[in-house]
Amino acid sequence: MIWLTWRQFRLQAWVAVALLAVVGIVLxxxxxxxFDLYRSTGLSECTGGCDDLxxxxxxxxxxxxxxxxxxxxxxxxxxxxxxxxxxxxAPLVSRELETGTHRLxxxxxxxxxxxxxxxxxxxxxxxxxxxxLLSLLVTWTSGPFDRAGDFGxxxxxxxxxxxxxxxGYAAVAFVLGVAVGMIxxxxxxxxxxxxxxxxxxxxxxxxxxxxHLVTPATGTGTFSEERAESLWIDQGRNVTIKMEPLExxxxxxxxxxxxxxxxxxxxxxxxxxxxxQGSPDKCNAWLKAQNLxxxxxxxxxxxxxxxxxxxxxxxxxxxxxLSAFCTWWVRRRLI
Amino acid sequence: MTDVVTTTGLTKxxxxxxxxxxxxxxxxxxxxxxxxxxxxxxxxxxLQLACGLLAPTAGAIEVLGRVPASGSARVGFVAQDxxxxxxxxxxxxxRLGAHLNPGWDASIAEGRIAELGLDPVQRAGKLSGGQRAQxxxxxxxxxxxxxxxxxxxxxxxxxxxxxxxxQGLMAYAAENGTSVVMSSxxxxxxxxxxxxxxxxxxxxxxxxxxxxxxxxxxxxxSGARRDPATLGPGRHVxxxxxxxxxxxxxxxxxxxxxxxxxSVDGIxxxxxxxxxxxxxxxxxxxxxxxKR
Numbered sequence: 001m002i003w004l005t006w007r008q009f010r011l012q013a014w015v016a017v018a019l020l021a022v023v024g025i026v027l028x029x030x031x032x033x034x035f036d037l038y039r040s041t042g043l044s045e046c047t048g049g050c051d052d053l054x055x056x057x058x059x060x061x062x063x064x065x066x067x068x069x070x071x072x073x074x075x076x077x078x079x080x081x082x083x084x085x086x087x088x089x090a091p092l093v094s095r096e097l098e099t100g101t102h103r104l105x106x107x108x109x110x111x112x113x114x115x116x117x118x119x120x121x122x123x124x125x126x127x128x129x130x131x132x133l134l135s136l137l138v139t140w141t142s143g144p145f146d147r148a149g150d151f152g153x154x155x156x157x158x159x160x161x162x163x164x165x166x167x168g169y170a171a172v173a174f175v176l177g178v179a180v181g182m183i184x185x186x187x188x189x190x191x192x193x194x195x196x197x198x199x200x201x202x203x204x205x206x207x208x209x210x211x212h213l214v215t216p217a218t219g220t221g222t223f224s225e226e227r228a229e230s231l232w233i234d235q236g237r238n239v240t241i242k243m244e245p246l247e248x249x250x251x252x253x254x255x256x257x258x259x260x261x262x263x264x265x266x267x268x269x270x271x272x273x274x275x276x277q278g279s280p281d282k283c284n285a286w287l288k289a290q291n292l293x294x295x296x297x298x299x300x301x302x303x304x305x306x307x308x309x310x311x312x313x314x315x316x317x318x319x320x321x322l323s324a325f326c327t328w329w330v331r332r333r334l335i
Numbered sequence: 336m337t338d339v340v341t342t343t344g345l346t347k348x349x350x351x352x353x354x355x356x357x358x359x360x361x362x363x364x365x366x367x368x369x370x371x372x373x374x375x376x377x378x379x380x381x382l383q384l385a386c387g388l389l390a391p392t393a394g395a396i397e398v399l400g401r402v403p404a405s406g407s408a409r410v411g412f413v414a415q416d417x418x419x420x421x422x423x424x425x426x427x428x429x430r431l432g433a434h435l436n437p438g439w440d441a442s443i444a445e446g447r448i449a450e451l452g453l454d455p456v457q458r459a460g461k462l463s464g465g466q467r468a469q470x471x472x473x474x475x476x477x478x479x480x481x482x483x484x485x486x487x488x489x490x491x492x493x494x495x496x497x498x499x500x501x502q503g504l505m506a507y508a509a510e511n512g513t514s515v516v517m518s519s520x521x522x523x524x525x526x527x528x529x530x531x532x533x534x535x536x537x538x539x540x541x542x543x544x545x546x547x548x549x550x551x552x553x554x555x556x557s558g559a560r561r562d563p564a565t566l567g568p569g570r571h572v573x574x575x576x577x578x579x580x581x582x583x584x585x586x587x588x589x590x591x592x593x594x595x596x597x598s599v600d601g602i603x604x605x606x607x608x609x610x611x612x613x614x615x616x617x618x619x620x621x622x623x624x625x626k627r
Binding site for chain 1: 383386388404405406407408410411412414415416418419420421422423427430431432434435436437438471474475478
């Protein structure tokens with residue numbers, strides 16, 4: 001059965017190896033320069049107040065091919081689960097059902113449950129290993145960028161393409177594809193449905209449950225004109241102020257600038273200070289006098305590994321439940 | 336002899352459509368059984384129930400004394416359209432069979448492949464219909480089952496391939512004493528090879544029995560026109576057709592018919608099956624019996 005699983009899977013496996021090799025080679029070529037810059041700018045040794053060094057690193061690194069490789073690596077990890085679900089998971093059972101070969105294979109001396117178990121375990125393991133290898137490579141080579149950039153690895157887009165969660169997403173996507181293929185019994189239909197569902201699973205984390213897996217930090221900061229990231233005054237003289245996050249590279253869940261009453265500050269800005277008769281200095285002086293403060297809720301980048309393991313555990317549980325469903329379905333329902 | 340397949344009130348529904356209705360039969364061991372009926376009569380359903388690929392909606396089925404479950408070593412199955420993996424070579428199919436069946440007989444498998452002149456490195460997707468059917472049969476045979484189920488194995492084959500396939504099957508069954516159940520919608524395929532016949536029409540079993548016995552108890556009567564009801568007890572009219580002056584009937588009767596007002600002929604298997612098919616189609620009305 002293991003031989004058969006490999007024989008039927010080897011084409012897809014070689015494609016995966018080729019794609020992994022491409023990403024690997026690109027990262028291997030660009031990584032030395034990234035780490036050189038990381039050291040030469042002093043960012044690698046920096047332990048506190050590193051913003052200037054980070055800016056220096058970004059300025060130099062963004063012009064090199066390494067920057068493109070960094071995007072490529074992250075994108076590859078976000079694309080891997082949908083690809084695994086669509087090309088490895090969805091056709092696994094649906095192709096057998098569509099071509100009628102399930103009647104050939106299930107009448108050999110092997111139970112349907114065992115047939116599926118070997119396929120799920122074998123290909124699932126390869127999927128997890130492939131995602132793990134890619135994640136290791138990308139997490140490592142992206143380290144300097146993640147540290148220097150405004151978007152830390154705790155932020156939604158990067159979080160799903162770093163650390164151990166990609167392994168969990170690969171497992172869930174694969175088993176989800178298998179389940180969809182079993183139910184729909186059509187290869188193309190199951191591939192399309194799997195693509196949508198895996199994308200939804202990937203979106204469900206940042207927009208749904210991820211922030212509930214850890215206790216976000218709440219913080220308050222005082223208003224100062226240097227820390228204002230943006231300041232808008234519209235036609236109706238309503239003021240919208242957004243302050244810099246308290247921690248660089250953290251995942252900001254909410255960020256408001258509030259007045260003394262604790263409510264979001266909206267102005268109105270007086271015409272003679274911030275309007276046509278006013279000046280930036282007058283306006284700033286007025287703003288300072290308003291007793292503004294920043295109220296923010298965020299997930300600190302120090303929570304990265306805690307959150308990684310919790311989300312990974314959750315995804316493993318989901319993959320396990322989906323596998324149990326598939327086994328039940330193939331034994332009891334698929335007839 | 337014991338029965339290889341026993342069913343009691345076996346019924347299978349797909350949603351609201353009934354594929355098999357209240358089927359109660361016992362198929363004795365050691366026979367080559369023909370399962371015949373028009374398309375959609377429930378032949379595939381019955382065979383898939385027997386190899387455990389389907390579960391009954393109602394009733395019970397036992398195969399070799401057990402409730403069938405797919406993955407049994409004792410039952411070999413060749414599905415309709417003889418599916419094989421088109422991406423795998425002939426040799427890889429044999430390897431698959433050897434890996435998945437503890438009772439695999441490599442010498443039978445390789446012997447058959449060599450005899451058929453199949454190239455082991457050829458992909459199964461490139462085989463002709465006949466070769467593919469032979470490969471599927473080889474897989475089913477080499478696991479050395481006690482019961483071999485074949486679902487329309489020759490439907491897609493040309494006459495020559497059909498004959499070769501059936502000859503190969505017969506040779507194997509005779510040599511090993513394996514029980515075989517084979518379905519077809521054409522009687523011509525079955526009459527040379529089967530010694531037991533089940534006629535399935537409109538999801539119901541019409542008649543089942545040994546071919547010799549069936550031929551011995553069915554008669555074609557022709558004579559002056561008369562009402563089939565006046566034929567007398569113990570005689571069941573299977574099909575009847577009338578012209579203005581003449582009546583022709585197919586009658587089942589265990590006792591010989593020696594009524595001088597009729598000319599009594601034997602009947603061949605094809606006419607017998609057609610008579611049962613038309614009986615089902617006629618819904619009790621008299622209907623002209625047509626051959627082909």
